[in-house]
Amino acid sequence: METFNISGIQQLGIGTVDFRKSWNWYIEMFGADTKILEDDTVAERMLPYTGGVPQQRHACIAMNLQGGGGFEIWQYSKRKPQPCAFQPAVGDLGVFAAKLKCRDVEAFYKELSAKWKDCTPPETLPDGTPCFYVNDLYGNCFQVVEMKDIFIEQKKLTGGMAGAVIGVSDMEAAIRFYGQVLGYSIIKSDSTGKFSEHNPIPEADKQCRRVILGAPKRTGAYAALLGDSTIELVQALEHKPRKIYEGRYWGDPGFIQVCFDVTGMKALGEFCAKMGHPFTVDSCPDGERFDMGDASGHFTYIEDPDGTLIEFVETHKIPVVKKLGWFINMDKRKKDKPLPKFLFRMMGLVSKETIK
Numbered sequence: 001m002e003t004f005n006i007s008g009i010q011q012l013g014i015g016t017v018d019f020r021k022s023w024n025w026y027i028e029m030f031g032a033d034t035k036i037l038e039d040d041t042v043a044e045r046m047l048p049y050t051g052g053v054p055q056q057r058h059a060c061i062a063m064n065l066q067g068g069g070g071f072e073i074w075q076y077s078k079r080k081p082q083p084c085a086f087q088p089a090v091g092d093l094g095v096f097a098a099k100l101k102c103r104d105v106e107a108f109y110k111e112l113s114a115k116w117k118d119c120t121p122p123e124t125l126p127d128g129t130p131c132f133y134v135n136d137l138y139g140n141c142f143q144v145v146e147m148k149d150i151f152i153e154q155k156k157l158t159g160g161m162a163g164a165v166i167g168v169s170d171m172e173a174a175i176r177f178y179g180q181v182l183g184y185s186i187i188k189s190d191s192t193g194k195f196s197e198h199n200p201i202p203e204a205d206k207q208c209r210r211v212i213l214g215a216p217k218r219t220g221a222y223a224a225l226l227g228d229s230t231i232e233l234v235q236a237l238e239h240k241p242r243k244i245y246e247g248r249y250w251g252d253p254g255f256i257q258v259c260f261d262v263t264g265m266k267a268l269g270e271f272c273a274k275m276g277h278p279f280t281v282d283s284c285p286d287g288e289r290f291d292m293g294d295a296s297g298h299f300t301y302i303e304d305p306d307g308t309l310i311e312f313v314e315t316h317k318i319p320v321v322k323k324l325g326w327f328i329n330m331d332k333r334k335k336d337k338p339l340p341k342f343l344f345r346m347m348g349l350v351s352k353e354t355i356k
Contacts, residue, residue, distance in 0.1 A: 068160025
């Protein structure tokens with residue numbers, strides 16, 4: 001019987017009004033300087049979330065090789081992106097902050113705040129993790145969290161994505177979904193109070209319930225690179241939350257989805273359907289492959305109880321050195337065997353030459 005495995009957060013999607021400016025900002029500020037892939041084609045298989053019409057977009061996945069998930073930076077090529085009409089508040093439904101991995105919060109706060117003023121002073125999460133908040137150049141909120149593990153040492157203070165902060169309307173339903181479907185079965189903290197003493201995000205000074213979830217150690221080819229992650233669920237208690245993507249399309253500015261690296265997509269689909277969260281999008285319903293630039297694989301989507309988009313990607317091929325025709329072909333290796341670090345080092349060396 002086929003089984004499935006979820007090896008970690010592969011990336012968070014970030015919609016933007018200027019692809020290049022956003023990417024350069026994430027390189028300069030967060031060290032996301034390794035390009036895994038780049039693509040500028042038509043998204044034909046996301047029709048439930050793009051008004052029933054295929055949409056052309058320019059997207060890339062960029063990573064920080066010190067470890068953590070990637071940044072899927074995303075901009076419509078022909079349609080004008082529609083920003084959220086309001087500033088997302090604490091507890092609004094959807095991803096209202098991304099978690100960014102950092103080896104030393106105090107040191108990185110000093111480094112970052114010296115060149116970017118939209119940062120809040122360090123504080124501590126309810127589970128005891130040091131953190132601070134920073135808004136990017138388009139107002140997307142990042143929660144910088146201290147995590148000491150390093151995948152490839154590059155003398156940076158930052159890593160990649162380490163999770164997401166997600167507004168929910170029913171905490172118990174959300175805990176069941178993220179615990180039973182996505183494997184975040186460890187409750188690291190469950191508290192009620194103000195969201196933050198320093199963060200100027202709307203409603204941060206109001207009462208909310210926060211539950212931080214962790215997962216047992218993940219396994220798989222990319223698990224060591226992606227590292228540990230947490231999901232922080234927030235339920236507003238003093239205001240009625242709004243849905244961040246209400247009336248907007250997938251890919252519009254903001255945090256689009258949380259994407260997980262998986263193997264065994266068919267078995268995963270059967271499991272999700274059994275749990276009451278069937279695939280809403282399936283890029284390869286008949287077992288074919290989906291190409292994205294020089295990479296290929298199989299992607300699907302489900303929704304959490306409030307409609308927040310969760311993506312699954314089973315990777316078949318990604319480029320290492322495109323000019324030499326050197327690719328990682330996952331179909332020709334054991335899917336649970338960790339990939340060697342030298343392959344990612346090669347990606348890092350090559351991609352730095354191609355980022356403009």
